[in-house]
Amino acid sequence: MAVNEPAPPRRPRPPRRAAIAARIPRGYSPALHLAAPTALGALVLAAAVWLLDDVEAVELLAVPATLLLAFAFEWWAHRSVLHRRAPLLGVLCERHEREHHLAFTAEDMALRSARELWLVLTPPYSALLVLALLLPLAAGAALLLSRDAALLGLATAMAFFVGYEWLHLAYHLPAESPVYRVPGLARLREHHRRHHDPRLMKRWNFNVTVPVFDIVHGTRWSPPPRTGA
Numbered sequence: 554m555a556v557n558e559p560a561p562p563r564r565p566r567p568p569r570r571a572a573i574a575a576r577i578p579r580g581y582s583p584a585l586h587l588a589a590p591t592a593l594g595a596l597v598l599a600a601a602v603w604l605l606d607d608v609e610a611v612e613l614l615a616v617p618a619t620l621l622l623a624f625a626f627e628w629w630a631h632r633s634v635l636h637r638r639a640p641l642l643g644v645l646c647e648r649h650e651r652e653h654h655l656a657f658t659a660e661d662m663a664l665r666s667a668r669e670l671w672l673v674l675t676p677p678y679s680a681l682l683v684l685a686l687l688l689p690l691a692a693g694a695a696l697l698l699s700r701d702a703a704l705l706g707l708a709t710a711m712a713f714f715v716g717y718e719w720l721h722l723a724y725h726l727p728a729e730s731p732v733y734r735v736p737g738l739a740r741l742r743e744h745h746r747r748h749h750d751p752r753l754m755k756r757w758n759f760n761v762t763v764p765v766f767d768i769v770h771g772t773r774w775s776p777p778p779r780t781g782a
């Protein structure tokens with residue numbers, strides 16, 4: 554580039570945090586947004602456990618099998634729906650990249666107010682949607698496997714969903730929060746924090762709960778080793 558050549562026009566600045574936060578609906582209730590999916594998850598979990606009848610040891614395998622499927626789904630959906638424009642689901646990518654990732658960057662991960670839960674939790678209807686998708690899957694599993702295996706799978710999947718919400722919320726609390734006394738939580742947060750680097754978000758660290766499928770697919774990003782003395 555010649556010395557006196559004018560600088561290329563700057564790309565438009567991304568909306569600032571305040572502008573994103575201003576889009577949060579006026580009557581938004583952060584407490585309800587957090588409590589309602591948790592209550593629904595607890596209700597489904599309790600109902601499923603109550604309906605269990607003489608569980609055989611082999612049926613308990615439904616719990617780790619469902620967890621594994623949930624980790625795989627989490628990886629796939631985060632990579633292919635939230636960071637790529639999937640047909641009919643582009644709005645989810647838009648919300649995730651233009652709201653969640655612009656509001657919270659790797660250097661600025663913490664919530665500034667309870668209202669910003671809107672930018673962290675999945676949309677308020679998600680828990681009902683997840684349950685609506687799980688019920689036919691559980692019915693299929695009841696026919697193909699057994700009723701108890703299906704109930705255990707349903708309970709595990711709902712518990713995973715609620716666990717996802719709470720873990721993701723924990724990562725977006727201030728780094729000095731007492732929750733990080735829980736062993737392992739700071740490491741999980743660091744995995745997600747790196748995903749919030751805009752240079753990394755489309756390729757790395759897609760698991761939000763436990764990075765099982767980031768390890769399987771080789772998408773777990775680690776800082777390059779320092780060279781020199």
Ligand SMILES: [Zn+2]
Pocket residue numbers: 653657721724725745749
């Ligand atoms: Zn996040």
Ligand SMILES: [Zn+2]
Pocket residue numbers: 631635636649654748754
């Ligand atoms: Zn993301």
